[in-house]
Amino acid sequence: MRLFKHYILFLSGVAVSVLLSITYSRVQRTLTPTPTPTFAMHARNTYTVWHTAENRRALDLSQKVRVLCWVMTQPQHLESRTQHVRDTWGKRCNIILYMSSKESDFPTVGLNVSEGRSQLYWKTIRAFQHIHKHHLDDADWFLKADDDTFVVLENLRYGLSKHNTEEPLFFGRRFTPFVKQGYMSGGAGYVLSKEALRRFVKGFAEGLCTHNTELEDTGLGQCMETMKVRTGDSRDVMRRQTFHPYPPDYYLPRQLPRRRPWYLLYEHYNPVEGPGCCSDLAISFHYIDAVGMHTLEYYTYHLRPYGYKYRFNPDLTD
């Protein structure tokens, strides 16, 4: 009798453990589902890093072609615009100076001017005088940009690398009116050689250049002509523009025949609309707001097609 009781106990124990293990394995299966197929695995065939002439030369340029950038800004714009410059392309300059009417912890350099459109040329004059006084030997080239200009420093350095900063030159988006040899669009940004900067400051010191206009780009262009600083051609080897006074979508789409807008009438070189408008190695775009800065940062420094071999190789068309 006792033996039978033990036998029953034993069997029930076995039954319970069998039931438990079945339940447990069922639970196990739901807790560890089949792994989701993912894109985040690694390719069976590893692609080698694409070594081109570009990669090899790149690292030298930031030390060989030092660029000092100054951004024309104002106290009211620091949060809405200038901080997004600082968060994106500003850090790629060898030196970046934010020029404002007031000094601040941003940090901004305080120029001895007021704010407003009528003061833009005064700001420009004072900015270059400040740079000439404090930073002449700290850089090779001197770029002016607005707080709504997006600049691709690598492409600027590449374009400048073939030029001698001791020559009186300046580059940008060349416009035709008002100045015989042309002047550079302010919004698209322009860059002066060291000799050009010396002559600009000298021009004002000697009274050869004066504040004769409110328009900073036209004014600077006139002073450059007076001081015999030459306008450069900033287009790439396929004659496509690198500095842009508007965002890309102003130039990229081909347009139906229409009355030419002012910004095309001002062009020194024959304006192109459609894919030939804009170099692969574009240097600047203007009228870029805060969101646009971060989006352009993504488009320029991140988004790309895997393994794509770019058709345009500027070093091959020598």
Place this chain on the structure above:
Amino acid sequence: MTQPQHLESRTQHVRDTWGKRCNIILYMSSKESDFPTVGLNVSEGRSQLYWKTIRAFQHIHKHHLDDADWFLKADDDTFVVLENLRYGLSKHNTEEPLFFGRRFTPFVKQGYMSGGAGYVLSKEALRRFVKGFAEGLCTHNTELEDTGLGQCMETMKVRTGDSRDVMRRQTFHPYPPDYYLPRQLPRRRPWYLLYEHYNPVEGPGCCSDLAISFHYIDAVGMHTLEYYTYHLRPYGYKYRFNPDLTD
């Protein structure tokens, strides 16, 4: 997925930009035309989208099953980077029942893929979708093409894939990049973030360098994205993200 009224305003810009990078590109419409478009046996309108999808996949299954390995659906306002799609798919077996896209959570237990962002089916997934309708296991039970297809996929035991890159950044996007790239102040979450299966990220972590698609891209946007993706770049720049190195 297109229609006669869009051929000039939208579809030709797809054709002029990314369309040519597909091994085969088919423009599905209610009417056949010299564009060329394939004429499906449907009417136009939002209520017909799921019918169009069903007929489109049936057409592809009938005529092109062996012509490709993967089958991507996109809208005529979706911009697709084919190279990055191929890279993501390269590690997968098209004979397995899988589909990839921007994974949304509601309505379908395993999730479904946002229609606007585009989604891609493996060959086996395509077979099962068509089979599901042939055998009555899947029916036209909704007007929403992405939800409907997602339900059929679940019924036919086709698995949802994870299309994020090795850093868990999304590759398919139901909106243009400027919807996700800026960090936002705390606010009530918009619907398109509430639907996300994976934890939504705003700011730079939102979007893979090797992004595959963006949606709500108009004609100018197509050409601008083409320029940004296939042309604009910094000379000599060494990209920080190398997907093949993070082993």
